[in-house]
Amino acid sequence: MSDHLQPTPRERAVRGFLRAFGAEAQRVARAPARVNLIGEHTDYNEGFAMPCAIDRDTVVAAAPRDDDVVEVLACDQGEALGRFRVGAAADVGGSPQWLRYVQGMVAVLTQQGLPVGGAQLAIAGNVPQGAGLSSSASLELAVGQALSALNGWQLSPQAMALAGQRAENVYAGCQCGVLDQMSSAFGVAGHALLLDCRSLDVTPMPLPAGTAVLVIDSKIQRGLVDSEYNLRRRQCEAAAAGLGVKALRDVDDSLWSHRGGALDLVVRRRARHIISDSRRCELLGQAMGQGDLAWMGQLMRESHWSMRDDFEITVPAIDALAALVQDVIGTAGGARMTGGGFGGCVIALAPEGMVDDIRAAVAAGYRSPDGRAAEVHVCAASGGAGVLA
Template identity: 50%
Template structure:
């Protein structure tokens, strides 16, 4: 959930921009993934949790035109539903908003005209799903304005479509689903084929540490879509629906598979197994086992999937050294920059942070950004229509 200061800032921006109060306010959190990277679009397993940063949307019905004000950018967008809602061009925040609204128009879950003010506190380009948070928060606000009781899984599916079709990122369902359905103090084991979600409690003494590498990433402009294509090609080679249906022996014994495809497939197959094992370790409070699985996951992302960068590898090595066998650390998110996640005992947080500040120098030259969190709840209305 977004911090209270963000909620108050959005409310004030709404009054300043449109006058009066909104009909409702919705929020949706960002997320961090404990383990299970690039497995979601392969119909596999992921283990994310929502963080206490998010997107807030203040919304009110209005006429026949929709006006959206992005408080963080001091930018506005205007459109009507009389004509097809088009994307706004590559890399534009408007695509996420237009996309989810277009999906809800299809579902007849959007009023003809609205006034929306959007603000958030999820760091952008950090791999913490600011885009999914935006899509889900806008979607919940718009559907609620229309008086619809939208199913949260459907909301996540529509938000995923919005990102695929309007923002041009071929992401899987993980980010949107955990933003919509997360539960407090729980990670969420998601079967990305069935969309079954199973809460997995974190040990009471465990802390989640998120450290920004200082390398911003852009998934649409990166090799993210290329990795997805490579996975689909490997699945096609085996004649299966997705790499979820392959096993490690099958991947290693396929002599006609080229080495690059083998590497990509090996990561997905082994990462799925690690994610299921990690959920079991987490539920049992076995931090040492979880740490080993996180280390193996990072090595696989680095060597087989080739989505880490030197600064990320350095940061992970520092965290793994300092945490030792009491937890673990790995890159989190789509790759090519962003954040590292660590799970460790609460009493170890301060000395580990001290070591990171002492030994790590972000490439952007800024002070290292560190966030300590517990798992937060998913999307919700803060105030609702009378």
Template identity: 45%
Template sequence: MTRQQQLIDAVTRSFEAAFSASPALTVQAPGRVNLIGEHTDYNNGFVLPCAIDYQAVAVASKRDDAIIRIQSVDYDNEVHQFSIADDIEFHDGNMWVNYVRGVIKCLLARGYQFAGADISFSGNVPQGAGLSSSAALEVVLGQVFKELYQLDLSQQEIALNGQQAENEFVGCACGIMDQLVSAKGEAGHALLIDCESLATKSVKMPAELNVVIINSNKKRGLVDSEYNKRRQQCEQAASFFGKASLRQLSQDELLAKESELAADVFKCARHVVTENARVLESVEALEQGDLKALSSLMAASHASMRDDFKITTSEIDALVDIVKQTIGERGGVRMTGGGFGGCIVALVPNDLVEPVRAAVAANYQAQTGLKEDFYICSAMAGAGRIG
């Protein structure tokens, strides 16, 4: 049985037990991993994530009143109830409730009209691994109301609504990447996102490549304070050059003024400017099936995060080195996500997946004292109806 079918069966059983009826609708929204383009999103740059086949699944039926009854299978089948006729406020309980409330409140504020619903949902996106379990929930809920009530709601707007809910209701200042690839991903493809215009382009992945995600299980520390510091340094650099964002800054312009910038500000800017170029070159490499070029670009991205942006850790660097020694130039590997722990992502040919797993199992814990989690993924379709 597929992972998706296990989720569908679990949410359907829970829905029927909680609401004494069968659901009318089944939808899914995937998690994501970013292949390349780190800390470029809030600098209006380019990112290249793909949706992965770990996802959130929801089943639902309409109601005739304004009541939302929603059940989280993953939180002991807890059922939360509220009315959309009332002002929807932040709830002091399990945090999942506020993602639900936020998405629905933002949809209503955008002028969409709908009645109540009974909903049950579950997800298998690993939480806390930086693979966007929260974005998958936001997007799957938007998809539920689009499908249940035939709302004239584009996939991009589902993503923007989810981001708004997270920014303004939940209170996390995320960019648009996670929600957009969850809503608009295409099976077998990565998604190039221009974070300035929100234009997207599907980029075909070579069929022989697996998306391997390895969680270092290094507890992510410093993320908030260091993230804010890096963001300020990027804004400082853009301001120095009179640019709205580092997206507008060329490498030549940056290098010409190196001596006038503080060293850490220069290095942050250099990471972002060179990373944007690497994203666009990676698109070309993927489309041409040029694994040697892709290997080099992902290695350069990791080195830039380590040496210029300074967001890797010794454990993450060790994990990247172990994988790199196994795959050579036949695939790419780098840290992915905000930094200071979390996951690495590797694009690995079919015949090297098990050797990579074995090399990591043999060396990572011995070197770091930590035990990894290993996920083999495929690039899957974005959110949509599955029943």
């Protein structure tokens, strides 16, 4: 079945709600996934990042209950059903991973003093899970928006993003920064977002006209909670402590030249990636301001090399996929791994006229270690999370 004939996440969530709960949903909320153009692991180091919300969504169809029970249908998990009481949302010990994100949002919002009543929720999405596009943040913000609509209060996009981050840190077990949630909350159609991860200032940056945003799923699934993500965070914190700064954001050339050499070799390489990738974000903003896709591509290539050699979060098949795409694009754009690492997707920016050639090259030249072909998604920069009419 072609994509345009597939039921949308909204349609699947609404239909799933009716099947599971025997009534029509009263509210529908959605939140986009994101792809990161550059700036990987810089968020928890208080640096800069350049994400882009994309037109792949998680949708939550919802209605209130007259008690304190939350019932959840996961349309994409074999129509699994979860159930918990609002007051016990923080008790995630026996819950499947997907339900912990929902419980986490309920727990965080109630801890903030917001009234959250019982609810029926049906969740559906078209965000590839484990592909580095932040299906988790998309889920968190869609749930937050649905609860907001059902209970009659509103949070600012920043406050909702921070709630989602806390839900993931405390209840889902991943010590992520806030980049993913901010991207989903603040998305602007046609734009990437220059995000200052210290001040949380967001500056929309227009993508150059005629630029295709390709997200290429390697079919190497990664699990952030079980990967070395948390180890990388500890290494970055060790580097900051060794350099005598609050965060790696604060390291300038003088400090690095005087004290960087005293760090443990591995810790030094981790820090070098963070410092250089944060600076590449600022340069990418300048390149986008000038509409210079070639310069943007060079910065993306350098970012991939840094993730491969200094941060060591790529895998050989991802390196090969990025190189394959880069060979097609040449100097006209760029390709790099995107996301937390150890699998997931390659992001490519290229002239629209190259899309068919990139698709053909990937189909002919790449297979995952278990023999699967990559999936090429041609995406558009999307608006942020909200309630649908």
